[in-house]
Amino acid sequence: xxxxxxxxxxxxxxxxxxxxxxxxxxxxxxxxxxxxxxxxxxxxxxxxxxxxxxxxxxxxxxxxxxxxxxxxxxxxxxxxxxxxxxxxxxxxxxxxxxxxxxxxxxxxxxxxxxxxxxxxxxxxxxxxxxxxxxxxxxxxxxxxxxxxxxxxxxxxxxxxxxxxxxxxxxxxxxxxxxxxxxxxxxxxxxxxxxxxxxxxxxxxxxxxxxxxxxxxxxxxxxxxxxxxxxxxxxxxxxxxxxxxxxxxxxxxxxxxxxxxxxxxxxxxxxxxxxxxxxxxxxxxxxxxxxxxxxxxxxxxxxxxxxxxxxxxxxxxxxxxxxxxxxxxxxxxxxxxxxxxxxxxxxxxxxxxxxxxxxxxxxxxxxxxxxxxxxxxxxxxxxxxxxxxxxxxxxxxxxxxxxxxxxxxxxxxxxxxxxxxxxxxxxxxxxxxxxxxxxxxxxxxxxxxxxxxxxxxxxxxxxxxxxxxxxxxxxxxxxxxxxxxxxxxxxxxxxxxxxxxxxxxxxxxxxxxxxxxxxxxxxxxxxxxxxxxxxxxxxxxxxxxxxxxxxxxxxxxxxxxxxxxxxxxxxxxxxxxxxxxxxxxxxxxxxxxxxxxxxxxxxxxxxxxxxxxxxxxxxxxxxxxxxxxxxxxxxxxxxxxxxxxxxxxxxxxxxxxxxxxxxxxxxxxxxxxxxxxxxxxxxxxxxxxxxxxxxxxxxxxxxxxxxxxxxxxxxxxxxxxxxxxxxxxxxxx
Numbered sequence: 001x002x003x004x005x006x007x008x009x010x011x012x013x014x015x016x017x018x019x020x021x022x023x024x025x026x027x028x029x030x031x032x033x034x035x036x037x038x039x040x041x042x043x044x045x046x047x048x049x050x051x052x053x054x055x056x057x058x059x060x061x062x063x064x065x066x067x068x069x070x071x072x073x074x075x076x077x078x079x080x081x082x083x084x085x086x087x088x089x090x091x092x093x094x095x096x097x098x099x100x101x102x103x104x105x106x107x108x109x110x111x112x113x114x115x116x117x118x119x120x121x122x123x124x125x126x127x128x129x130x131x132x133x134x135x136x137x138x139x140x141x142x143x144x145x146x147x148x149x150x151x152x153x154x155x156x157x158x159x160x161x162x163x164x165x166x167x168x169x170x171x172x173x174x175x176x177x178x179x180x181x182x183x184x185x186x187x188x189x190x191x192x193x194x195x196x197x198x199x200x201x202x203x204x205x206x207x208x209x210x211x212x213x214x215x216x217x218x219x220x221x222x223x224x225x226x227x228x229x230x231x232x233x234x235x236x237x238x239x240x241x242x243x244x245x246x247x248x249x250x251x252x253x254x255x256x257x258x259x260x261x262x263x264x265x266x267x268x269x270x271x272x273x274x275x276x277x278x279x280x281x282x283x284x285x286x287x288x289x290x291x292x293x294x295x296x297x298x299x300x301x302x303x304x305x306x307x308x309x310x311x312x313x314x315x316x317x318x319x320x321x322x323x324x325x326x327x328x329x330x331x332x333x334x335x336x337x338x339x340x341x342x343x344x345x346x347x348x349x350x351x352x353x354x355x356x357x358x359x360x361x362x363x364x365x366x367x368x369x370x371x372x373x374x375x376x377x378x379x380x381x382x383x384x385x386x387x388x389x390x391x392x393x394x395x396x397x398x399x400x401x402x403x404x405x406x407x408x409x410x411x412x413x414x415x416x417x418x419x420x421x422x423x424x425x426x427x428x429x430x431x432x433x434x435x436x437x438x439x440x441x442x443x444x445x446x447x448x449x450x451x452x453x454x455x456x457x458x459x460x461x462x463x464x465x466x467x468x469x470x471x472x473x474x475x476x477x478x479x480x481x482x483x484x485x486x487x488x489x490x491x492x493x494x495x496x497x498x499x500x501x502x503x504x505x506x507x508x509x510x511x512x513x514x515x516x517x518x519x520x521x522x523x524x525x526x527x528x529x530x531x532x533x534x535x536x537x538x539x540x541x542x543x544x545x546x547x548x549x550x551x552x553x554x555x556x557x558x559x560x561x562x563x564x565x566x567x568x569x570x571x572x573x574x575x576x577x578x579x580x581x582x583x584x585x586x587x588x589x590x591x592x593x594x595x596x597x598x599x600x601x602x603x604x605x606x607x608x609x610x611x612x613x614x615x616x617x618x619x620x621x622x623x624x625x626x627x628x629x630x631x632x633x634x635x636x637x638x639x640x641x642x643x644x645x646x647x648x649x650x651x652x653x654x655x656x657x658x659x660x661x662x663x664x665x666x667x668x669x670x671x672x673x674x675x676x677x678x679x680x681x682x683x684x685x686x687x688x689x690x691x692x693x694x695x696x697x698x699x700x701x702x703x704x705x706x707x708x709x710x711x712x713x714x715x716x717x718x719x720x721x722x723x724x725x726x727x728x729x730x731x732x
Contacts, residue, residue: 044083049076054086067091080116082108087120098129117142132158136168146173154179160188160195165204178205183215187223195279197223201233211237219249224279227256230270243278246271253286262302263319264293267310280318286310294321294400303400304333307350315356321399324359326350332362334403341374341383343403345392358399364392370406372467385416385467387427390445403431411446412438414465422465424449438463449474455506456559457481458525470529478525478535482508482518482559507562509600510639511574511607516543520555531560539566548574552598562602570595570609577641578622581672581704591621591642593631605635605643619645623667623704624655624674642669651676658685658709659727660700672704680717683709684724692726695719 044050051074059066072086084106091099104122119140126134136154141147150168157163163186165179183204189196202217212234215221219233231251238245249255253270257263267286275282286292291306308328315322330350336342348366352359368389376382390410396403406429414422414436426441438449439462449463451472461476508518523537535541535555541564542549550573552566566572574591595609595617609631611617619626619633623642629649636643647653647665653674662678676683681700685708687693697711697719711719 044075046077047075047083048078049074051075065092080109082106084108099126099132100128101126116144128158132156145171147171160190162186163204174207175209176205176207178203194224197221211239211241213237225258227254227258229254229256238278243276244274245278246273248272255284257319262293262295264291265310266291275318280316281314282318283314284310284312286312290326292324303335304331305350305400306331317356320356320358321352322354322356322359324350324352324362330364332364332400334400336374339380340402341372344371344373345369345394347392352400354398358401360396360398360400362394362396362400364394365390368392368408370408382417383468385414387412387414387429389413389427405430409441410444414467416467418453420451420453420470422449422451422463423447424463434466434468436465436467438465455483457483458527460525466529470527472525472527472529474525475523478520478522480520480525480533480535482506482520484508484514484516484518506559507602508559509557509562509564509602510605510635510637511600512548512639513543516547518543520557522555532556532558548572550598564598564600564602566598568596570598572598572607572609575640576621576635578669580622588640589622591619591623593617593619593633595631605637605639607633607635609633616650617647619647623669624653626654626665627652628665642667644668651678656704658683658702660684660702660709662700667704674700674702674704676700681711684727685709686726687723690726692724693721694724695721 054070054072055074057069068090070086070088070090071084073084075083077083085104087101087103087106089101091101101124103120103124105120107119107121109117117140119138121138124136124139126132134154134156136150137152139148139150141149148170153164153166154168155162155164163179163184165181165183167180169178169180170176180203183199183201185197185199185204187195187197199215199219199221201215201219203215205214205216206212207214214235215233217231219228219230221228221233228247228249230249230253232249234248234250235244236246236248237243247270249270249272251268253265253267255263255265255270255272265284265286267290268288270287271285272281273283274280287309289306290308290310291304292310292312294303294305305324305326307326307330309326311325312321313323314320327349330345330347332345332350334343334345345364346367346369347364350362350364352362354360368391370387370389370392372383372385374380374383387406387408389408389412391408393407393409394403395405395407408427408429410425412422412424412427414420414427422436422438423446424438424440425444425446426439428437428439429435430437438451440449448459449461451458451463451465451474458472458474458478458480460474460478463472463474465472508514512518518541520533520535520539520541522535522539525533525535527533533556535557536553539553539555540549540551541555541557550564550566550570552570553568554566556565556567558564570593572593574593575588576591577586577588579586593607593609594615596612596615597610598607599610600607609617609619611629616627616629617631619631623645626645626647628647628651630647632646632648633642634644634646635641645665645667649663651660651662651665653660653665653676655674660674660676660681660683662676662681664678665674665676667674677699680696680698683695683700683702684692685695695709695711696717698714698717699712700709701712702709711721713719
């Protein structure tokens with residue numbers, strides 16, 4: 001910076017002034033007596049020399065003026081002291097610039113040709129032909145230490161720059177200038193309106209030889225929309241002494257930027273590196289308790305990054321972040337929007353990169369914790385969810401803006417306020433799409449993909465979970481477990497989708513044991529987030545191998561209503577209690593049914609099995625073997641006993657050594673009675689061990705395993721009983 005060079009030259013000029021004055025005054029003789037023998041009136045009768053008419057002293061070398069000294073009065077003392085009044089020193093610079101120093105008075109002490117001590121007093125002023133001006137009331141110089149002291153206020157100006165302070169020193173040996181108190185330096189804007197600066201500090205120092213400017217004690221610099229503060233500030237200059245190379249801030253350091261995209265940096269210490277123009281910021285390093293506040297898009301609340309250390313790299317504009325590294329206790333805070341939750345990420349390390357448009361990728365490593373929170377507001381439910389992993393890779397909008405995708409790698413876990421948990425080796429969170437993809441990853445450590453809300457657990461090779469709506473899909477080796485307990489309900493619903501009332505219990509079909517877990521396996525699962533789960537691809541629902549189970553290509557289970565639908569290749573096994581007609585003892589036995597479709601209505605405790613012309617509905621068990629187009633089973637309230645069974649369409653029933661065919665069959669367990677109707681109804685039963693008989697009518701009534709058939713007519717179909725050959729398969 002040119003002003004530091006001029007300031008150094010100005011102070012050095014004071015020393016030259018003193019040397020020039022001494023040189024000339026030591027060589028002046030005492031004034032001659034006035035003509036006529038009269039003495040000139042003395043100003044100071046203790047003086048050895050008095051020159052009241054002043055004079056001009058010049059010194060040249062090889063025809064070139066070295067300096068010119070003009071004084072209005074000179075008084076010299078025998079002890080080597082000299083006093084000058086109205087001093088003006090003109091000093092040509094080697095670059096053909098001129099420096100002029102004026103003062104009301106000058107005091108010099110020293111032997112001939114030397115200066116021990118020199119003092120200037122009264123309107124001390126230094127001006128240069130290139131616009132530098134320094135003003136002070138007094139100054140003194142001591143040759144022993146080579147230091148010039150300005151005890152009081154001092155001011156300087158040059159072009160767009162001016163400054164002031166109280167007290168100053170200049171060490172001519174080290175070429176170092178210090179403003180000792182209340183240092184204040186300002187730079188006016190250039191013709192384009194840029195480049196204005198205002199710097200204040202307790203002290204300010206300029207080391208010309210070592211090319212640095214230092215501000216200490218509450219340093220503060222405001223320039224081009226940027227405010228820099230620190231306990232101490234050191235500006236490192238390039239060899240030209242004018243161009244800024246780096247800034248070193250030490251102690252309580254801070255940088256605040258204003259304008260459309262404000263940014264704030266804070267740390268104990270901050271180092272800034274500038275481009276060759278001395279104005280464009282290239283890099284910044286923040287040490288100890290570091291934090292950076294980045295602007296949000298469109299004036300939105302900013303993003304904060306904090307850690308023990310932060311290293312940043314800027315783009316060509318000197319403002320846009322293109323790379324960032326943070327270490328130890330890293331935390332990133334991303335504010336939420338009107339609909340979206342706020343996000344906080346913690347880790348041991350952060351490495352972010354991007355383009356000239358800003359940061360777009362961020363990799364977190366070491367104990368990663370990702371949290372989303374939002375208070376309940378209007379129709380929006382509260383959110384509090386946390387994810388953890390070994391590593392997290394974020395893809396964001398430019399400038400570390402909205403998160404587009406979060407890639408969690410290694411031992412991923414997830415939980416929210418509703419106690420929904422998830423884990424997997426890897427998880428991809430599509431934030432805008434409200435979807436977390438759980439997978440095994442490529443060699444990432446961690447358990448198999450799993451989602452669990454305490455009552456509903458799902459495992460599969462791949463799982464997609466919606467944190468907001470609770471929707472879930474899973475594929476490949478899907479296994480789910482449904483516990484026989486009340487589903488925990490989060491405060492305020494815990495999601496944006498429909499939520500059952502807090503007192504709503506999870507329900508399984510009444511045919512299942514309510515005290516045992518329910519297991520489901522399939523190739524694919526789709527859960528609607530509220531109640532309905534659809535399992536497809538060789539689906540099986542069971543409790544244990546000896547309990548009830550359902551097999552089908554597709555099983556749809558509603559855990560709010562307890563309703564169930566099974567489609568294609570349906571086979572069910574139900575354990576039902578029954579009173580043995582022979583022993584009158586209650587026992588549990590299996591009833592197996594097959595169909596193309598099963599629809600179970602838990603409110604009615606009704607299971608409807610429907611067949612096709614090629615695959616008819618069947619039911620086999622202690623109640624007989626039934627084949628029909630449709631079979632309806634009504635269960636008692638407990639679900640483990642049959643209340644009534646109905647078969648419709650081309651019904652065939654085989655029971656207790658008899659076989660009957662008709663259109664409708666109704667079995668009532670209360671009296672173990674079958675009633676079959678049709679046009680006609682036919683029944684074949686064994687009459688003797690070797691013979692059978694056939695009974696026909698419009699209605700046949702018989703009891704399970706005992707008694708004979710009672711036939712009735714509707715007037716159209718006569719009752720008829722005739723002997724017939726027994727079916728071949730029943731002869732033995």
